[in-house]
Amino acid sequence: MERRQRNTIVADFFANGYRVSGAFDARQRSLGDAMYDNTTSYLTIENAYVSSIRQAGEITANHPIAVIVKESLTFALTMDVNDTLRRDQKYGSYLGLQMVPIFLTLPFFDLRGFLRLPGRLDPRVLLSSSTERYLTLVDVTAHVTFEPDLSFQGAAALVNKAQISFLGLQSL
DSSP, X not given: OOOOOOSEEEEEEEETTEEEEEEEEOSSSOHHHHHHOTTOSEEEEEEEEEEESTTTTSEEEEEEEXXXXXXXXXXXXXXXHHHHOOGGGSSOOTTOEEEEEEEEEETTEEEEEEEEEETTOOHHHHHHXXXXXXXXXXXXXXXXXXXXXXXXXXXXXXXXXXXXXXXXESOO
């Protein structure tokens, strides 16, 4: 049976108190590959709908094309883990993966989920010595800090490490 790759990835992008929902063209590469790519500073999405996170159901603007500045992005949320993985993350590691429960605080949000770590890598190393700009979390719930009843859920999130102010772990 032939496996078909999806042409678009629907995702929610969060930054500065706003949510932009849109479709990323994945014919050339996955959203994860595009986000982790250090040679580009922006991401183009189609059919973008903008809303305040305080009133997430109320669309304040829509645009056929939107450009997202990756450096300003707080996190991106998807419904499929494979959409957020880089090509090298999709293939198995001889060390195996561990799923580490994690809690993060970001501007306007706190996130709970699991960090996929190869082998025995210490999660603290990811924030200090890794050159990658993002962390990939799975099984994510994002709570809006000033609206306790408002949350967003997804299978995976790409989190901008520069936006993380607190990282909580259950153990090392």
